Amino acid sequence: MGLLRYTAIRALMIIPTVLILYTLVFIVLRVLPGNPVLAALGTKNIPEEQLQALMRELGLDKPLYVQYFDYLVNFIKGDMGKSMIIRGRPIASDIVDKLPATLELSIWSIIFSLIIGVGLGYLGARARSDRVKAIIRLTGSIVFVIFIPALGLSLQLLFSKYLGLLPTGGRLSTTGYFKPITGIYTLDALLRLDIPVFIDALKHIVLPALTLGLVISGPYMRLTLNNMEEIMESKMIEAYRARGVRDSKILRHAFRHVLVPVTTYTGLQFSLLMGGAVLTETTFNWPGIGTYLVDKVMYRDYTAIQAVIIIFAIIVGLTSLIVDILYALIDPRVRY
Numbered sequence: 001m002g003l004l005r006y007t008a009i010r011a012l013m014i015i016p017t018v019l020i021l022y023t024l025v026f027i028v029l030r031v032l033p034g035n036p037v038l039a040a041l042g043t044k045n046i047p048e049e050q051l052q053a054l055m056r057e058l059g060l061d062k063p064l065y066v067q068y069f070d071y072l073v074n075f076i077k078g079d080m081g082k083s084m085i086i087r088g089r090p091i092a093s094d095i096v097d098k099l100p101a102t103l104e105l106s107i108w109s110i111i112f113s114l115i116i117g118v119g120l121g122y123l124g125a126r127a128r129s130d131r132v133k134a135i136i137r138l139t140g141s142i143v144f145v146i147f148i149p150a151l152g153l154s155l156q157l158l159f160s161k162y163l164g165l166l167p168t169g170g171r172l173s174t175t176g177y178f179k180p181i182t183g184i185y186t187l188d189a190l191l192r193l194d195i196p197v198f199i200d201a202l203k204h205i206v207l208p209a210l211t212l213g214l215v216i217s218g219p220y221m222r223l224t225l226n227n228m229e230e231i232m233e234s235k236m237i238e239a240y241r242a243r244g245v246r247d248s249k250i251l252r253h254a255f256r257h258v259l260v261p262v263t264t265y266t267g268l269q270f271s272l273l274m275g276g277a278v279l280t281e282t283t284f285n286w287p288g289i290g291t292y293l294v295d296k297v298m299y300r301d302y303t304a305i306q307a308v309i310i311i312f313a314i315i316v317g318l319t320s321l322i323v324d325i326l327y328a329l330i331d332p333r334v335r336y
Helices: 002-031 036-041 048-058 064-076 091-126 130-144 148-162 185-191 195-232 235-242 247-283 289-298 302-330
Strands: none
Touching: 002 064, 002 302, 036 048, 064 302, 091 130, 091 185, 091 195, 091 247, 091 289, 091 302, 130 195, 148 195, 148 247, 185 195, 195 235, 195 247, 235 247, 247 289, 247 302, 289 302
16 A cells, blocks of 8 residues: 555646746746747748738737646647648647657667666675776776767768678668557557568667667666675674575675665666757658658747656656556565
């Protein structure tokens, strides 16, 4: 009952988080100088009468508080508004089209980062050499500060141009014959039992996911290694050794305790992935919500920017909620 109560409270806390982010974005967009209609049209040579007509059509002539609540109420009803650039195009259709690509990139990046970061951290904890542990800690610090586009371009040169093993960008070689279900191509290919498409989609996702996964794997290396070392020196491990428990079993017990901070950090990383995905998507021509947001910011498409930020806030809130629930399931000592 404690966990259920906590889950309900945390779910309700997503609402003020979304409202705060939406309010900040709303204010910042309106404070910026210049006319958003002129920015969206890409020209200043437009008659004043036509400009005012477009402002009225988009609702930008209304008082700011009316614009604020009008959009919020419409969003709650499921209407995310229409694009200011492509007039009449629903923002919801763009998000439904772009968001699955970013989610797929984020999921695979987390998988790569866990395999690389937790794997190396675990191997470092098992190693008896202090030099090996120092190298892993140093590696974790270095990869975390690498500039994503620079790493992405380097991997493109190596695996695409020189070795010719992987494509440089895009999601599929061709999409004309493939009808997605969820928009996550690797999952959709498995659901349709289409192995050739799965392999093709996997080849396209490897480089962008590996790029982003490598960068965020650094903290996992240090987190896993440091926590494993701390646990291995605890009295609990001494008790296991005194009872004659095998080292391999002791390591498994210690690793289970490491999963608690790793799970917590994974939730934080998944939230940060949305920011890193913008750079990765731009480098690999990945048609996700990150590149979509950059394009809309360039043209100051108010409705599109507001919708994307609200969706991001909801995803971050739900991710944090799921992590908290997993935290309690992994560690039975956690009580709410």
